[in-house]
Amino acid sequence: MLISKNIQIEFADSTIKAIDAIHDIREGVRSASLNLYSRYGVQIQTPMVYGDDKVVVEVKIPKEIVGTFAIGPHLKGVAAYLLKQCNGRYDDYLVGKRLLSYTEIAAPDASENKFRMEDRxxxxxxxxxxxxxxxxxxxxxxxxxxxxxxxxxxxxxxxx
Known part of the structure; x- marks a missing residue:
């Protein structure tokens, strides 16, 4: 049985919004999803746009590992894809060593938080x-x- 979690993807740097890079984020998710599925049986759906500027991806995690499965470290392949495969387009948006932040939300429509992770x-x-x-x-x-x-x-x- 798979447990669904909705994850909002944001850039660590507040000068760029995830919506501005939706195509590349989708490609990054596709790249990372193969590894996660083969190693853990985790399924990642295509990132979708909610509201005016939110990018949310549904992650389906096997029930046996849902309690110990850390989303952030396992989705680092998305950021790695953006940094390695996009010809340096996102290099200037690194904050420390972090490019993206991932926040679990109750449901895409339920997250009305207008504050970016950096502001929070x-x-x-x-x-x-x-x-x-x-x-x-x-x-x-x-x-x-x-x-x-x-x-x-x-x-x-x-x-x-």
Whole structure:
């Protein structure tokens, strides 16, 4: 039995959107899918566009390995394809050693998150730095953020 997971593909660099490279991403997925199917029995469907600019791919993983199957490391073949087979077109979009990021979403239509992965990580980083401070201004800001989170939890316990 196969378990389906929907994975949103984004570039690590926010100056390019996955939709801008959909053709090459599809070719990269096709290239990576052969290896994943032969090694693990994992099936990767053709990446599709959802909304205005989201690229989502459905990955079907055998039930026996779904708990231990890490999506990111196993999809690195897509990024490798883009870097090696596209004549350097994506070399300038590397962030560190990362070209793409993969985020599991509930369903393609359910992911209305307008923030790119890079923006989300920056927000977490800023909040963490705020938590390191103990001045009155920081404590006030932290209290406000926690009140918002508490309010969201009370209104919709499943949202966070």
């Amino acid at each position: 990580l920056e927000a977490v980083s800023k909040f963490a730095k705020l938590l390191e401070r103990s001045d009155e201004e920081a404590m006030d800001a932290i209290s406000k953020i926690l009140m918002i989170i508490k309010e969201v939890n009370q209104n919709d316990i499943t949202s966070i």
